[in-house]
Amino acid sequence: MRTSSGDLIRAVRGPILLIVLGLLFVAEYFGSQVPFYKTWPVLLIVYGVLKLAEHLAPDNRTPAGGSL
């Protein structure tokens, strides 16, 4: 069974948000020290981009009633 691009993007959405969240905190504690309360909208943007990609991705799933 092949996973559609939309399903894949939806599956990786959580891990990517987790990584970005971690990076924002790292940015606060190291290097530029930009505080999280200034950078949190990045999470919304990433989430929005991933949702957009999910919608735009070609749906190559098996039709309903298939082997799911």
Add this chain to the structure above:
Amino acid sequence: MRRRSLAGPLVLILIGVWFLMSTLRPELPLLDLAARFWPFVLIGWGTLRLLEILVWAVRDQTVPRCGVSGGEWTLVVFLCLIGSGLAWAHLDHPWSRFVTGADRVEIFGRSFDYSIPEQKVAAGKAVRVLVENLHGTVRVTGADVQEVRVGGRKAIRALQDKDAGEADRQTPVEAAVSGDGVVVRTNEDRLTGPQRITTAVEVTVPRGFSVQVRGRNNDSIEVSGVNGSVEVGADDASVRLENIGGNVRLGELRKSDLIRAANVKGTVEIQGGHGRDIELDTIAGEVTIDGSYSGDLEMKNLAKPLHMQGPNADLRVEKVPGEIHMDLGKFEGTNLVGPIRLASSRARDVEIEKFTQSLEVTLDRGDIALRPLDAPLSKIQAHTRNGQVEITLPAKATFELRAATSHGDANNEFGDGLKTVTDERAHGGGSITGSVGQGPSIVVETDRGSVTVRRDSGAPLAAHNEKPAPEHLHPEIEKH
């Protein structure tokens, strides 16, 4: 079949290792590490999950509908809250503006240790040293040297080592000649940050120097081996002085846990303070204590008059070749030279033995037990409003005695020559009067309690004071 992620077990292992290290190696700064590096757990967790999903997708296996489940997001929220809290407490970052720095340093900071570089200042014409250290300890030692040496250590409480280093740079310990003295300053007042500094400053001076120490809240101030005078002023400090050639003045010491002075050739003046213990041993000069001290006071071998004045007691003793021990409830003196005068307005038992010259004791409440040294006796007056009175007189002494109680028993254990009169009425008193040869007046009185006159058998005073059953102590109280 739904595939399980490795991320959960790995996070558990990581947390377990962290706690294990914190118990096995408590010296490691694990809280600091956690406070700084916790976001990498999120990144690692996300990366692992991402790789798992990609591998499953490449292998044409079912990928989960959500890469991170609702329960995992809950865990992430908790992790963020705990991690942010740790970072807020331990790291210096913009959130720190929401709390006052000093409190944070006090609660979450660590202590960093710095040594004070040794400095030597040629004494030249200087004859005294002034040490100013607001917090920490001061130790001044006299030695056979021609210069003033300054060293020691500094403990700085701060959140990070760079803060502590900055505080160390701001507060250099300085020693310089000023007028006829050398001034040693720890300069804690120059500190601009919330760090807390305690300095243990050690100063070695030529023996002939006088010493002046100014502090604020000091754990301990110690001076030893100097021939000049010593003056100490602080809000709160324990003071230990030893082998001092000049006068000692603790005139501006407001509070102290302990004042100890041993082998002082000059006078000792302790004024205006309150505290706990005082220990004075071998003082050649006059001793003046004016203040309120609630602990143990021990004084031995005082060659000149002692005058102690407090809110509840006034004591004057001409010399103390023996010792005095007193606390809030008791006064014990052995081998004292009078005139002795003790007045106490609070409940206090008094035991004085082997004293010479005159004695006057006035108590509001408390027992009195007296045993003068062998004849010839001097005038003795003792009065308590509530308590028993015992006096043990030398067998060969000459005196004119009046021992009386208004409510209590009069016990004549001296023997013949004294007349005992007992009031037979309920709650009545009694008296023992009489003269043995031509001697000084001895008057011992109590308003409530028994009065006892004994002949000295050589037994220690404490043996006489084995107290009878309570009903004999204050019969009038028991009967009521």
